[in-house]
Amino acid sequence: xxxxxxxLIFFHELGHYLVAKFFRVKVETFSLGFGKKILKKTWxxxxxxxxxxxLGGYVKLMGDDPYKPVPPEEADRAFxxxxxxxxxxxxAAGPIANLLLAYVLFMVVFWVGQPQxxxxxxxxxxxxxxxxxxxxxxxxxLALNGQSVSTWQExxxxxxxxxxxxxxxxxxxxxxxxxLSIQLSKVQAKxxxxxxxxxxxxxxxxxxxxxxxxxxxxxxxxxxRAGLRTGDFITKVGNKEIGSFEExxxxxxxxxxxxxxxxxxxxxxxxxxxxxxxxxxxxxYPAKKEVDLDAYFGWVPAxxxxxxxxxxxxxxxxxxxxGDRITKIGDNQVMNFDAIVESVQTTGAKGSSVSVTxxxxxxxxTLDLKPVETTQEDPITHQKFKKYMIGFAPYxxxxxxxxxxxxxxxxxxxxxxxxxxxNELARxxxxxxxxxxxxxxxxxxxxxxxxxxxxxxxxxxxxxVQFLQMMALxxxxxxxxxxxxxxxxxxxxxxxxxxxxxxxxxxxxxxxxIANQIGMVFILTLVVLTLFNDISRIILH
Numbered sequence: 001x002x003x004x005x006x007x008l009i010f011f012h013e014l015g016h017y018l019v020a021k022f023f024r025v026k027v028e029t030f031s032l033g034f035g036k037k038i039l040k041k042t043w044x045x046x047x048x049x050x051x052x053x054x055l056g057g058y059v060k061l062m063g064d065d066p067y068k069p070v071p072p073e074e075a076d077r078a079f080x081x082x083x084x085x086x087x088x089x090x091x092a093a094g095p096i097a098n099l100l101l102a103y104v105l106f107m108v109v110f111w112v113g114q115p116q117x118x119x120x121x122x123x124x125x126x127x128x129x130x131x132x133x134x135x136x137x138x139x140x141x142l143a144l145n146g147q148s149v150s151t152w153q154e155x156x157x158x159x160x161x162x163x164x165x166x167x168x169x170x171x172x173x174x175x176x177x178x179x180l181s182i183q184l185s186k187v188q189a190k191x192x193x194x195x196x197x198x199x200x201x202x203x204x205x206x207x208x209x210x211x212x213x214x215x216x217x218x219x220x221x222x223x224x225r226a227g228l229r230t231g232d233f234i235t236k237v238g239n240k241e242i243g244s245f246e247e248x249x250x251x252x253x254x255x256x257x258x259x260x261x262x263x264x265x266x267x268x269x270x271x272x273x274x275x276x277x278x279x280x281x282x283x284x285y286p287a288k289k290e291v292d293l294d295a296y297f298g299w300v301p302a303x304x305x306x307x308x309x310x311x312x313x314x315x316x317x318x319x320x321x322x323g324d325r326i327t328k329i330g331d332n333q334v335m336n337f338d339a340i341v342e343s344v345q346t347t348g349a350k351g352s353s354v355s356v357t358x359x360x361x362x363x364x365x366t367l368d369l370k371p372v373e374t375t376q377e378d379p380i381t382h383q384k385f386k387k388y389m390i391g392f393a394p395y396x397x398x399x400x401x402x403x404x405x406x407x408x409x410x411x412x413x414x415x416x417x418x419x420x421x422x423n424e425l426a427r428x429x430x431x432x433x434x435x436x437x438x439x440x441x442x443x444x445x446x447x448x449x450x451x452x453x454x455x456x457x458x459x460x461x462x463x464x465v466q467f468l469q470m471m472a473l474x475x476x477x478x479x480x481x482x483x484x485x486x487x488x489x490x491x492x493x494x495x496x497x498x499x500x501x502x503x504x505x506x507x508x509x510x511x512x513x514i515a516n517q518i519g520m521v522f523i524l525t526l527v528v529l530t531l532f533n534d535i536s537r538i539i540l541h
Contacts (some may be wrong), residue, residue, distance in 0.1 A: 006032060008056040008098065008475050012482070015097025016090060022088045026077040029060035030437040035253030048278040061090070066509050081252035084501060091315070091493045098315050099422070105472035106418035112465055113405030117152040117207050120173075121242070121400035126335035128204025131183035135171070135205055137246040142171040142177065150404060152207045159184055192428050209244035211397040213269065217325040218362035221298020226281050228266065230305050230323055235278070243399040245301050259287050268399050269397070287368075298323075302327075302395035303337040313391020318369040320392055321360065328357035337394050344371050346389025415492040426476050433480070487519030 020027050026045060031037070033051030038047035051057075053133055063070050063078025070078040079087060119141035123132050141155060142148065144167050149155050151343075162184050169180045185203035188196055212234045216224050235241060235302035237251040255262060261284050267276040286296050294300060306324045309315045326334055347354040348371035356367045371388035408417045485495040492515065496507045507515075 005474075006054060009033075009054075009470065011097045011101045011475075012094045012478060013057045013059050013094075015093035019063055019090045019093035020059065020079070021083060023090065024176075025079050025082060025086075025090060026062040026074060026079055027059060028062055029058070031060075032057045034058070055296045058354045066512075084497060085225050086493055088494065088497045089499070091490050092149070092521050094490050095479045095482040097473045098482070101423045102425075102472040102475040102479070103415070103418050105468050105475065107414045108423050109245075109468050109472070110406065110408040110414055110417050110421075112470070113407040115403045115465065116406050118402045118404035119152055119155050120150055120207070122209030122399070122401050123205040123206045125206075125338055129182060129185055130202050130204030133183075134178070134180045135169075135202070136173065137172040137244075138207060138250070139173050139178075141169060144168075146170075146524070152401070153404065156189075156201070156359055156421055159201050160189075160199040163198075165200070169202075171537055185406075194433075197522035202420070207308075207399045207401040209246060209401070210301050210303060211246040211399045212242055213302040213395055213397045215302035215303070215305040215325055215395060217323075217359040218298055220362060222283060223299050226262075228281055228299070230325075231269045231307065232266045233269055233397070234264050234266045236263075238262060251294065253289075256285055256289050256293075258285060258289070264492045269395070301336075301479075304334060304340065305395045306392045307395045308393040310391035313389070314372055315391040318356075318367045318390075319365075320358065320367060320369070320390070324358035324360050324365075326356060326358050327364070328355075330355055331361050337396050340394075344390055345388050348372060348373065354390070422472070422476060425473065426480065429476060429480055466481070475516050486522055488523060489519065492519055493515075 013030060013032070017027055017030055022434070028045070029049065031048045031049045033050050033054045034056050034477055035052040037049040037051050040047055046405055061079040062074065063080035066080070070080070076083055079090065082090075082453070121135060121139045121141065123136055124135050124137055144155070144158050147158065149158060150235055160273070163186050164184060166181060166183045169182060171180060182202060184200040186198050187201035187203050189201065191197050191198050210517050212233055213228045213230060213232060214223065216228060217230070218224065234248055235243070237248065238255050240251050240255070242248055242251055252262065263280055263282050264280055267278055269276065283297060286293075304326045306315075306320060306322050319442055328334060329340060330347070330398045332343060333338070334340050334343065344354065351369040353368050356369050358365050358367065368391045371390050374387050374389050375384050376387050377384055408414050482490040483494070484491045486492050487495075496512065496515075500506045
């Protein structure tokens, strides 16, 4: 955090310093941090220092304190005697330096390569429009109506406004290109501000693949007899490391040898264990390659299996047990957890019970469960909404999606990309601030130094590129924050200068004093609020 904030504050103050020097304004002090000076050194006419509290910084200019007299022989170098445009430029230079720094940081990010989720399909829901159109896990979407896409964000932005249109999708499958046709459906999605929207999309696909966690409901299967159980996370097939269920299927097919054993490495997903113990099991392949290996070994993806039943819930009262595989709700077969959720919400809204068929020890059992209405809170907007629950947790585990590095070469192209990225983020922040002011986004989302330190640490752990991205993001925040027309911030001074330009005379010292006191109360309130939110997050976490 110190490195991140220190670098951003240094560039901010450097902006003030350089423009002041350019206009021959005397700079008395250049400080990183506030409070007691830990280190200080005078070069020329300026004292450079490192102060105790690393949550800001300042440049002290001769003549910026109306109560401190200026030596007559140096009056022409005082900040207060400069032309209005010079004072405006000196104050504006700090925020502008943060904006320019964001441009430079994003140029570095795009030159090295910005990690973004690729267009590789991680999962496809059975019986969804995407499945029926021919999409399969592992497909890489190359183009939509002939227009190339390389990231999931580009795919999302392309489809959002085109609900109802039929699209030709070019996908790469194995080593071949395949053309698929699909009508874009209405899908529920959240915009960058956490608000639910109905937009166009390819219904049934996800970038996030299901992990290779198996569900086994019949004790008479090959997998069960070999020692595998529901919730086992297979991490290796032979010597090949895997993570997703699709990789498990593909690797088993690739390594097939008639009636020969194959060794699997797996972990049992256990509550409370950070790194479960690795175990090995050997399974024997069928004699014929054409056999469905999932059916032969006796497993399916574990997402429809019950991992845990909540105490005193409809599920517990109705007889649902951990290890049950949910196969039907009413008369509808369910192949994935999304289908279970959808059926429960539909039934719950009607106020009726739901007939749930489970497979238990290889045999079907029918239960009668009545969903209960719960009130939940959106983590971003903090708005309340109703949700119907039956009270169980599934074995729903996901792997990381596939990533691609978005790289740009050439200074002009890098500059265009970096400026575009920075300006778009600044636009989204302005919209977020407007929603914050109008209640569209809860003030509980505001964070202070603790949150910044946490995010900075995580971004550094993730890699240099992620750290530079976070640095650019906070630099844009500082650019906007300092332009707020709040006294004691740069934006407050710029507001006074604007009033001076309109009225033809400076704001009175008394007016500035009152405004600065109000500004200080506002800033202190903001600091207390963000610290309260930070502490609340720690306690709740």
